[in-house]
Amino acid sequence: MTESKLTKPCTNCGATLKLSPENIVITCEYCGETYDVDFNKVAGHKMIPTKSQKEIRANVTEFLKKNKTDINSISIDEVKANYLPYWIVPFKSHTEYYGVQRGSVTRHRTKTRTVTDSNGKKRTETYQEAYQVTVWKDTKGNFSRNGKQNIIARKHTAFYGFSEFNSTLFLDNVVDFDFEKVKDANSEFINAEVEPNEAQMEAYGDIENKNRSMAASNLHKLVRCDSEITVENPLYVHSPLWSVRYRLEDKIYKVSVAGDSGKVVKGEVPITTKQRIINYVLGTVLILVSAILGNFGIQMSAIEDTAVIGIILIILGVVGISCSAIPIRKAFKMQLEKSSMKEIKKERRISLKAAKKALRGGK
Numbered sequence: 001m002t003e004s005k006l007t008k009p010c011t012n013c014g015a016t017l018k019l020s021p022e023n024i025v026i027t028c029e030y031c032g033e034t035y036d037v038d039f040n041k042v043a044g045h046k047m048i049p050t051k052s053q054k055e056i057r058a059n060v061t062e063f064l065k066k067n068k069t070d071i072n073s074i075s076i077d078e079v080k081a082n083y084l085p086y087w088i089v090p091f092k093s094h095t096e097y098y099g100v101q102r103g104s105v106t107r108h109r110t111k112t113r114t115v116t117d118s119n120g121k122k123r124t125e126t127y128q129e130a131y132q133v134t135v136w137k138d139t140k141g142n143f144s145r146n147g148k149q150n151i152i153a154r155k156h157t158a159f160y161g162f163s164e165f166n167s168t169l170f171l172d173n174v175v176d177f178d179f180e181k182v183k184d185a186n187s188e189f190i191n192a193e194v195e196p197n198e199a200q201m202e203a204y205g206d207i208e209n210k211n212r213s214m215a216a217s218n219l220h221k222l223v224r225c226d227s228e229i230t231v232e233n234p235l236y237v238h239s240p241l242w243s244v245r246y247r248l249e250d251k252i253y254k255v256s257v258a259g260d261s262g263k264v265v266k267g268e269v270p271i272t273t274k275q276r277i278i279n280y281v282l283g284t285v286l287i288l289v290s291a292i293l294g295n296f297g298i299q300m301s302a303i304e305d306t307a308v309i310g311i312i313l314i315i316l317g318v319v320g321i322s323c324s325a326i327p328i329r330k331a332f333k334m335q336l337e338k339s340s341m342k343e344i345k346k347e348r349r350i351s352l353k354a355a356k357k358a359l360r361g362g363k
């Protein structure tokens, strides 16, 4: 029977696990037990803690309020945590590089000039003029860089707001996976499609590229760059990306929230009928006024006395018509896309600074 190959009972809780060839690591949705491709339990399963469902809901409401959405007429239909799988690959690297650096030296040359003395007599004198010469210097250097490289364990990730989420993800505050803490929320554990050794290989390439660009950054030309990289066994980490769906006037909108910061990474904001009408009227009035100005301008530019004013009016008319595209385009749009990425990045910088400061203080 093929069925027995596709399902297996969870050794921890007995629930039926559905297996598929793509899933390399699977997590039991009833107890959180995690198995590798050979059905061995995965040790050291970690997660990123998330803000509560209540906080996520409150933050989404706040986000919509900020973006002028009438929150009394919306209904939030779904607030769900998707735990995305990552491999965190710890690494050590040492890089030796060699290249050419651009510099400049000051040289002097003798020049002559004619001066007039106090008696009104002209004479020629010599002087030294300084000038800069570009020089090329062979440079070599080395640096060590140790850290963690995060690799998403999915081949294709179609989650709304994923790339924004991924770009701000900070996988340093991982904790042991604790099913008790996440089971109450409407959670789904996404299984890994990427094997640990594939993740190590991908991390190796990323680390090498980063080292190369770091070496090149203070050189005019990088000639050679050798990195010795050791990648260790990766940690399996589930990281929460919340998807929220809300309804307004029978239309459904999506918002994605990063679980760790609780901030919206991407969200659809409706434009109300009233706002669309305002934009439409604004755009139309702008076109009309611009056309009238342009028309006057053409007439006035033909008369010599008013030619300059005429040309200015023509320019104003053209600019006005081009600008009218902005409200007109908005008038035909049903929604906008907004995010709090700036806020997340700012907070991340502050927390990184604090972490560095704490490190220095501890030494």
Ligand SMILES: [Zn+2]
Residues within 6 Å of the ligand: 010, 011, 012, 013, 014, 015, 028, 029, 030, 031, 032, 033
């Ligand atoms: Zn189970």
